[in-house]
Amino acid sequence: MTAATAPNAQQRLDRLPIGRFHIVTLVAVSFAYFFEFADINTFAVTAPRLLKLWGVTVDQVAYVTSTSFVGMFLGSIIAGALADRVGRKPALTATVLFFGVFSLASVFSWDVVSLGVFRFLTSAGLSAMTVVAVIYVSELFPAARRGKYQAYAIAIGICGTPATSLIASFVVPLSDWSWRLVYLWGALGLFFVFFLRRLKESPRWLENRGEHERADAVLREIEESVAAEKGPLPEPAPALVAPDTTEASAAWWRVLLRRRVLLPTLLLCVLWVTQTIGFFGYSSWAPTLLAKQGFSVENSIFYVALTTIGAPLGCLLAAAVTDRFERKWCLVVFGAVIGVCGLFYGLTFDPVLIVVFGFLVNLVERGYTALAYAYSPELFDTRTRSLGTGISYGVGRLSNAAGPLIIAALYTGSGYQAVFVFIAATWVVGAVVVALFGPRTKLRTPAVAPPNPVGA
Template sequence: MNTANSINRINRLPVTRYHKTMIALIAVAYFFEFADINTFAATAPEIRRVWGLSVPEIGYITSIAFVGMFLGSLVGGWLADRWGRKSALLSTTVWFSVFSLLTAAAWDFTSMAVLRFLTSAGLSAMTVIAVIYVNEVFPARVRGRYLAYAMVIGICGTPVTTFVASLVVPWSDSSWRLVYLWGSLGAVLVFGFKVLVESPTWLESKGRVAQADSVLQRMEHRVSASGAILDDAAAPEEEIRRSANTPIKTLLHKRYLAPLLVLSVLWITQTVGFFGYSSWAPTLLADQGFLVEKSIFYVALTTVGAPLGSLLAAFITDTFERKWLLVVFGVVIGVCGLLYGLTFNPVMIVVFGFLVNMFERGYTSFAYAYSPELFDTRTRSLGTGISYGIGRLSNAVGPLVIAAIYGSSGYSSVFVFIACTWFFGAVVLALFGRRTRVRSTEPVEPIAKEPKP
């Protein structure tokens, strides 16, 4: 057997309870990822007070966490390509859960920085692997929608965690540690991931065609058992290219370099633009005279918009071209973020913060679906991991830049800077982003021949 025809066999599957079970597990993983990624932002004002940390020191911890995300993205892409999507997803989920648990025992600036670095590496690796996995096991016509549905549930981890923090942090000088215990609960997924199958597309790309065919037969059997009728799969236009390892130099070829650069800009502007906002908002509000518990509570209210943004994305992501959805949402986020920084009225802070969270989480849902679509099977892990990682690495500098802007120009200038990053990203996508919407007359995933050196 030369090919298992993985792509076409998956794309002709109707969505059944089997697919919904898989996406529910991914959604729970996302829930605890978003819960954990926001634990430091929610507890930073109290940690700063108890430990006597300065604003720059808070910035350093945030920066080192994003260095961890960069390395985690690279390692996550490598693990997904070497171990398989399922095994890598399980390993990285356990990793970030364990180190979140250990963060509850942090005793000073250095220990907190090290543990946030290690936790964030696992978070980022899991995210990269999850979006690749969904891209390869869900039919192309609906994968954007179901990834957005997973984000609806996952993003609830942000407001839930912030509300948890707003309740438990005021209890005592040490009660902030309970927030990190909460963030570690993602380890429960170890018991659910056995339901997942390995990506047949990945198996086929490694030459394990018989195993890919076996997994596909299992998927088809489960779909048929639900009463769904399977159409015949289209004949493969070309075999998926076999590759034991994809060298980084492959991405230097024109076919891959252009999308890699565009995606890097997308994730840089998203990372600096959103995490600059979400990581700093409680601390900056507290510095403007709001009580710590009030600043956390206001930010908690704004995060309610996050799951609504992903729900909005689920309704439109497979209907319109994702490139232009990203452009429009990026501009709206920039405008709302700018207005957020120009008011000190609590109601307006909540309103504009709500809109930032809503449109940004919709933007992220589009971006998670868009990123792996720009690469073929053999470069998907590498290209997605590197571009996502570069974006996260950018925020190793972003918090320091924000701290410097805040120190020299004040509160509102921080939000002018953040708005400009969103506008820049929207312009780059509009000019250079590729369209990826699947049409009936287009191949779902064109497989290029090996580029000539």
């Protein structure tokens, strides 16, 4: 098949205006994100109750938390293989149902070991879903708008975190068993099944598999739906290179070792490791460290709660800039700003300044994450996208098994401010690495041409 006659899903998708099909896809992915963010903190908000009911120790809480991040790592790796093997839509469905089922199983936990096993499996599903979702949005939305809609999905989804905290604050104190309702809340992601009839398989995945007739059929359905709503569609840009299907049967580790896959994967590993340690360093430790510095527990929790208001606003900020400017440089600027604001957050003991700088950290960090979700899959072509995205995201989550140990050692050995210097430094390192080695991706169509070399 020649380049002139090759079907080209990306060119056909890129020239579409945003229509009802895109909005339904956005709502479905946002729903999945909402319950991913809702479920990720269920153990954190129920653990204090279990300390009394089950006699759970702090060490056991740390064990469950650490193993959850190991689960996230494994889930990310498996998600990449699953999305390549069975398709983006089935993989997204399977991962949402997986975390929903095991969140439901957590309702019936009988001790900390059983709960730890269920949370390990739930966390694997949560991370797997995220990997597939960012790939799914990247492949179905037009290149000129996919960053914006990725950010919109995160902005909606992140509201699941305060929703879980609010629900937990009401239901956990009700009785000795009511903490279980928090896990039932997390299991509501199972209702994702009601979106399935409206979702489409990624034509780019089908095309990469050599299933050109199926890809064309899906594209025609999408085009007819958008044309009926928006009017006649412009002609797609011509394909420059026929999609390469020769790697479809190659072993994943052989594909990973190829320079055009290995280098961006290593780059993204640095990005996600610094993001994970930096984000969880602030969110997990800030209330504890403030309390250690003499603030009351109530005040420290209240101050941190005020700062989280910036989180959804940060996603909207990312939506405003992500498709207007080069994503690489947006990540660099956002990372540097987080480092500076985080450093000031740790150096001040004035309540007003703590809230102000904490608010800025949350705002810019959530914007950074939304940008990173859009940027990561753009560094790979269709064949290698789930592999590179899954491994790098998984390594980032795995790093947080060590992050708390480093922070605890720093606090014990050097004090409160050393912790925030370390966290700020991780953000700066991430920003510098992206600045030096990150490829430019604005309006890239990686299904048609390989990515620019790292460092371009």
